Amino acid sequence: MISVQNVHKSFGDLEVLKGVSLDVQKGEVVSVIGGSGSGKSTLLYCINAIETINSGKILVDDVDVHAKSTNKDKLRQKLGMVFQQWNSFPHMTVLENAALAPRIVKKMSKEEAMEIAKKELEHVGLGDKLDVYPTKMSGGQQQRLAIARALAMKPDYMLLDEVTSALDPELVGEVLDTLRLLAEEGMTMICVTHEMGFARDVSDRVAYFHQGVIAEIGEARQVITDPQNPLTQKFLSKVR
Amino acid sequence: MNSLFTPLSWSDSGLILTGVWNTVIISVVAIVVGTILGLIVGFARSESNKVVNAVFGSLLDVLRSVPLIIQLILFSTFMGAAGSPLAPFVAGSIVLSLYTMAFMAEVFRGGFESVSPSMQTAARSLGMTKWQTIYHIRLPIGLRAVFPSWLGVSLSVIKDSALVSVIGYMELLRTSEQLISRTQQPLEILIGVGIFYFIISYPLSYYGRYVERKMAI
Numbered sequence A: 001m002i003s004v005q006n007v008h009k010s011f012g013d014l015e016v017l018k019g020v021s022l023d024v025q026k027g028e029v030v031s032v033i034g035g036s037g038s039g040k041s042t043l044l045y046c047i048n049a050i051e052t053i054n055s056g057k058i059l060v061d062d063v064d065v066h067a068k069s070t071n072k073d074k075l076r077q078k079l080g081m082v083f084q085q086w087n088s089f090p091h092m093t094v095l096e097n098a099a100l101a102p103r104i105v106k107k108m109s110k111e112e113a114m115e116i117a118k119k120e121l122e123h124v125g126l127g128d129k130l131d132v133y134p135t136k137m138s139g140g141q142q143q144r145l146a147i148a149r150a151l152a153m154k155p156d157y158m159l160l161d162e163v164t165s166a167l168d169p170e171l172v173g174e175v176l177d178t179l180r181l182l183a184e185e186g187m188t189m190i191c192v193t194h195e196m197g198f199a200r201d202v203s204d205r206v207a208y209f210h211q212g213v214i215a216e217i218g219e220a221r222q223v224i225t226d227p228q229n230p231l232t233q234k235f236l237s238k239v240r
Numbered sequence B: 001m002n003s004l005f006t007p008l009s010w011s012d013s014g015l016i017l018t019g020v021w022n023t024v025i026i027s028v029v030a031i032v033v034g035t036i037l038g039l040i041v042g043f044a045r046s047e048s049n050k051v052v053n054a055v056f057g058s059l060l061d062v063l064r065s066v067p068l069i070i071q072l073i074l075f076s077t078f079m080g081a082a083g084s085p086l087a088p089f090v091a092g093s094i095v096l097s098l099y100t101m102a103f104m105a106e107v108f109r110g111g112f113e114s115v116s117p118s119m120q121t122a123a124r125s126l127g128m129t130k131w132q133t134i135y136h137i138r139l140p141i142g143l144r145a146v147f148p149s150w151l152g153v154s155l156s157v158i159k160d161s162a163l164v165s166v167i168g169y170m171e172l173l174r175t176s177e178q179l180i181s182r183t184q185q186p187l188e189i190l191i192g193v194g195i196f197y198f199i200i201s202y203p204l205s206y207y208g209r210y211v212e213r214k215m216a217i
Helices: A040-047 A072-076 A094-104 A110-123 A139-151 A169-184 A196-202 A220-225 A230-239 B010-046 B050-065 B068-081 B088-113 B117-125 B130-167 B172-183 B186-215
Strands: A002-011 A014-024 A029-034 A055-060 A079-082 A157-161 A188-192 A205-210 A213-219
Touching: A002 A040, A014 A040, A014 A213, A029 A040, A029 A196, A040 A055, A040 A157, A040 A188, A072 A079, A072 B117, A079 A139, A079 B117, A094 A110, A094 A139, A094 B130, A110 A139, A139 A157, A139 A169, A169 A188, A169 A196, A188 A196, A196 A220, A205 A220, A205 A230, A213 A220, A213 A230, B010 B050, B010 B088, B010 B130, B010 B172, B010 B186, B050 B088, B068 B088, B068 B130, B088 B130, B117 B130, B130 B172, B130 B186, B172 B186
Parallel strands: A029 A188, A029 A205, A079 A157, A157 A188
Antiparallel strands: A002 A014, A002 A055, A205 A213
């Protein structure tokens, strides 16, 4: 379980998270929606210890993420993360991209790492691109590579930060389909997204972020189709 | 009068080859040492450590702005005056290596800084440690980006090594000067020397193009 407890986070004078609490159970898919600058991406960065927090607590499987004694590199192995920018490693083939972390972080043999990487790449539909260099692929394919690369570490949770925002519109579908597949397989996910249809259909719960707090959270279909908070209503009427 | 001069003969080839060899040796030393030091300093500078930047920044500026020939003469004279004169090869290697380092450091700094922070964050998010990220991501991507510049600096080092002749190192240019003063055949000798510089540089340039093609991504 991921447990975010009353987290505050500032960048200089700007308080981005103003007391955020959120529990995500194993197997659950939670989508986080909200305007830009509302703090939703920052939350993911704090869960993954890429950013520090000012106060509060984040527990991942009862481990305090921001405690000094926590080995953050080890913790991140549990938390797969995919970003808006796919960040493929341009000097490696698709297969090497996905096999790198299992090999050097988990110290697997080359064969073992390649085997797992190959399986995950087939999983996201890139089985025929193993020896291609990522710069030769479309954004959608590179984003699926980023998903497979994260999955190859066998994470317990996936944190997805606006993974379709930088894609050409016609490429969004293939990436969302991949995420839908993961959700069906029971992967625990927190998705920061602007895709309301995806949030409604794929996630169990949706949280609406407004100015650093969760203004509304509830069952996905209810929040998207019948929001209770006027702020949520206003936001959804604008994005539709 | 003519008896003062003796024309160029085959027996001079040994002298010329010694010059070629000495040019190759001092160039290789300067490129290897300059590359290693340049990597370290360039990396430190890209890490934007303020102390390192202040110290090395001004040192690099001096090394890059003062003509090499002046650096060679000053260093060699200073060491002599300080009571520990160095052999021309040693003094020349030190100055040429530091001079090379100054250019390499800026080349490598640019390369390391060209690797986007988000790429490194992505690597860290996979559980890679800071040093794993540097070794597997930042170093290879940064080095590929600056390989053509590295090659350019290396090629100019080979030609700059001619200046080490001013402190008495018997490299290619100095041997040719000696031959010219003895034979009074400057045209033939300078053309020959030019060809030798080309023969020394061309393999590096050719190999560089081959590596660039192989790395093309």
